[in-house]
Amino acid sequence: MIKIYHNPRCGKSRSCLAFLEQSEQDYEIVKYLEQPPTEPEIVSLLQKLNKKPLELVRQKEKIWVEQFKNKSMNDDEIIKAMVSNPILIERPILIKKDKAIIGRELDKVIAFI
Template sequence: MIQVYHNPRCGKSRNCLAFMTQSGLDYEVINYLDNPPSFDELVSILNKLDSKPLDLVRQKEKIWIENFKNKELTDSEIIQAMVSHPILIERPIVIKDNKAIIGRDLDRLNSFL
């Protein structure tokens, strides 16, 4: 089953869900602000994205700027920051099988699916 890590307050995330609905594919919505991924789940998502932890961080979020920007952080510390503050996680994340993408670009999402 396709999984979509979704933030209902994000326009790009809402557009992604609308696209998924129009596609007719079965998918599961995970509101990651209400049900944040664990450390291990984030590691798994990063592996599926083939990305480094910093690539998944919304670096313009106030929490990031005030608490983490310009600090020397390990990958584990960055992941822990996202676990503690899930608003920092880039969205939407679409997972299909063992691959994932950030579903902001609908053309790219269409190719992925």
């Protein structure tokens, strides 16, 4: 079972989901803007992605630029910013067992599943 953190308004996320639909893989869609991940869920995602919190942030997002960009923030503060503003989370994210990827490039998605 593959879990996809999906934003229907994002073209990369829609492309990734379309590929999953054609792949005949079992998958679950998490519309993370409607059901934002908790702090523990983001920590788990980061572990599966093998990334630091800042690497999961969409740093060109308006909220980030206006509210957080020039602040000195530790990892916990960055995670709290993503919990409060899930639009900041990179997408799509695919999770399979204990591994995850940011599925912005279809060739990486193909290799992952």
